Amino acid sequence: MRHFLSLNELTKDEILYLVDLACRLKSEVKRGFFFPYLKHKALGLIFTKASTRTRVSFEVGINQLGGYSLYLSKNDLQLGRGETIEDTAKVLSRYLDLIVIRTYTQSEVEEFAKYSSIPVINGLTDDYHPTQIIADFQTIFEEKGKLKDLKIAYIGDGNNVAATLLVGASKLGLDIAVATPKGYEIKKEVVDFAKDEAKRSGSNLIFTDNPKEAVKDADVVYTDTWVSMGQEEEKEKRIKDFEGYQVTQELMKLAKEDAIFLHCLPAYRGFEVTPEVIDGPQSKVFDEAENRLHAHKAIMVFVCLGRI
Numbered sequence: 001m002r003h004f005l006s007l008n009e010l011t012k013d014e015i016l017y018l019v020d021l022a023c024r025l026k027s028e029v030k031r032g033f034f035f036p037y038l039k040h041k042a043l044g045l046i047f048t049k050a051s052t053r054t055r056v057s058f059e060v061g062i063n064q065l066g067g068y069s070l071y072l073s074k075n076d077l078q079l080g081r082g083e084t085i086e087d088t089a090k091v092l093s094r095y096l097d098l099i100v101i102r103t104y105t106q107s108e109v110e111e112f113a114k115y116s117s118i119p120v121i122n123g124l125t126d127d128y129h130p131t132q133i134i135a136d137f138q139t140i141f142e143e144k145g146k147l148k149d150l151k152i153a154y155i156g157d158g159n160n161v162a163a164t165l166l167v168g169a170s171k172l173g174l175d176i177a178v179a180t181p182k183g184y185e186i187k188k189e190v191v192d193f194a195k196d197e198a199k200r201s202g203s204n205l206i207f208t209d210n211p212k213e214a215v216k217d218a219d220v221v222y223t224d225t226w227v228s229m230g231q232e233e234e235k236e237k238r239i240k241d242f243e244g245y246q247v248t249q250e251l252m253k254l255a256k257e258d259a260i261f262l263h264c265l266p267a268y269r270g271f272e273v274t275p276e277v278i279d280g281p282q283s284k285v286f287d288e289a290e291n292r293l294h295a296h297k298a299i300m301v302f303v304c305l306g307r308i
Contacts, residue, residue, distance in 0.1 A: 018134050018299060021298040043059075155222070177208065
């Protein structure tokens with residue numbers, strides 16, 4: 001039994017294993033084969049943030065693995081009335097077999113895991129989004145046939161997706177260029193962690209405020225919304241601050257000819273990306289979204305059973 005709180009705790013080999021397992025589970029689904037790896041396992045979903053892909057993919061995924069799920073919003077739990085995380089974790093550990101938590105602070109997920117005797121999976125916090133990035137690496141592998149000798153360009157806000165993508169790339173030895181406006185950079189402690197990983201893996205890390213510099217000769221161009229959940233009051237300011245960071249066809253032309261475009265969704269056409277890019281032939285965002293199902297299944301199997 002282990003937790004899945006960020007990619008920081010995973011080794012390169014473990015990340016590659018999860019991608020391989022996700023591909024195997026996807027192949028099984030395409031052949032109409034559903035092996036009950038987690039038969040009768042009960043999955044709890046504790047969500048204080050809205051969700052489309054994370055909730056649906058985990059609920060469908062546990063069902064395909066032979067288990068079942070229980071969705072718990074903040075209002076469904078005594079947490080909303082002041083019960084401690086410690087008590088909640090200890091109680092739910094007696095009822096469930098694994099838990100996915102989607103919330104605001106990373107410390108809440110880590111505290112829950114501290115007192116939980118069953119696996120805890122981080123379904124998203126303000127700091128990290130590790131389940132998303134496993135699906136992203138799966139998509140890159142499917143499109144490029146490898147997870148080495150590639151350059152990823154991330155354009156936009158240095159948010160939870162950017163931070164996790166940076167950590168994952170640095171562990172795998174993938175080159176990554178991150179272009180963010182001044183004041184929206186990835187947190188220093190995450191950058192420092194990635195730099196240490198890059199020394200071991202050979203990853204080349206580039207940090208700039210110039211999207212054109214970041215995208216040059218990239219194999220993958222990635223962006224995310226400029227206004228994440230909880231930042232709605234900053235919308236007008238952020239739109240102004242991110243002027244020049246929209247992924248356009250002109251920007252994509254600076255990447256390699258066969259570059260792919262990724263976005264974790266939800267996307268806001270006309271803001272962080274133009275319709276021509278996200279709905280164009282280089283876009284793999286809906287393959288990426290589908291892979292959330294298979295990547296999440298792989299993560300659940302991994303934390304419950306280890307390697308299979």
